[in-house]
Amino acid sequence: MVIIKQATNRDFDEIWPILHETFLTGDTYAFSPDMSKEEGRRIWMETPLATYVAIKEDRIVGTYFIKQNQPGLGSHICNAGYVVRKDARGEGIGKIMCEHSLKEAKSFGFKGMQYNFVVSTNKLAIDLWEKCGFSIAGTLHNAYNHKEKGFVDAYVMYQWFD
Numbered sequence: 001m002v003i004i005k006q007a008t009n010r011d012f013d014e015i016w017p018i019l020h021e022t023f024l025t026g027d028t029y030a031f032s033p034d035m036s037k038e039e040g041r042r043i044w045m046e047t048p049l050a051t052y053v054a055i056k057e058d059r060i061v062g063t064y065f066i067k068q069n070q071p072g073l074g075s076h077i078c079n080a081g082y083v084v085r086k087d088a089r090g091e092g093i094g095k096i097m098c099e100h101s102l103k104e105a106k107s108f109g110f111k112g113m114q115y116n117f118v119v120s121t122n123k124l125a126i127d128l129w130e131k132c133g134f135s136i137a138g139t140l141h142n143a144y145n146h147k148e149k150g151f152v153d154a155y156v157m158y159q160w161f162d
Contacts, residue, residue: 002093004100007051007063012041014060015053019044022083026147028122029081033147049078049108052100054093061088064097066105069114078110094125098132105161112160119144120153134159 007015019040023031031043045051048065055061062084069079080101084093105113115134118126126136137158142151 001056002061002096003055004052004097005055007045007053009045011053011060011063012045015044015063016040018060018063018083018085021086027149028119028125030117030144044081050104052097052104054084054097056088056091056093061085061091062093062097064101066101066108066110069116076109076111078105078108078113079116080105080113094128095132098128102132102159102161110161112158114159115155115157117144118155118157119146120155121146121149126155126157129157132159 016037020035020037023029023035024033026033044063044065048067051063051065053060053063062082064080064082066078066080068075069077082094082097082101084097102113113134114137115129117140118129120126120139134157136155138156140154140156143154144152146152
């Protein structure tokens, strides 16, 4: 069973290895693989409106954040980012976090959610986001410098809430 709760500052010591491991691969996030723990804390814990952890068997197996996608006249749309611990992938954690984030976004009063930069080679994530109601709204040609594949496209994915 997976429990999702709002993250606390104490959780970051367990969140950081999950983020660092993901950013190091250079195949899903635009964040620098050389990011420091302090910078990771700022972008994952301090900047977002809210950050959550997914807990299974008393350990954090995933994390996500929600924040406004744009200020002012775009502030009714949110953005979210998700990371699942490497040894917990394939267990449905991403789907559970996405479904939770959609509910949380609506409870915060957001009218839609936008993913700004989904790497086109990240087929598992694209398939998951589509199953969760997102569609590709645009393609950014050669926008991502994949660590192994070089320049690949990135997608903007979007969901308007009914």
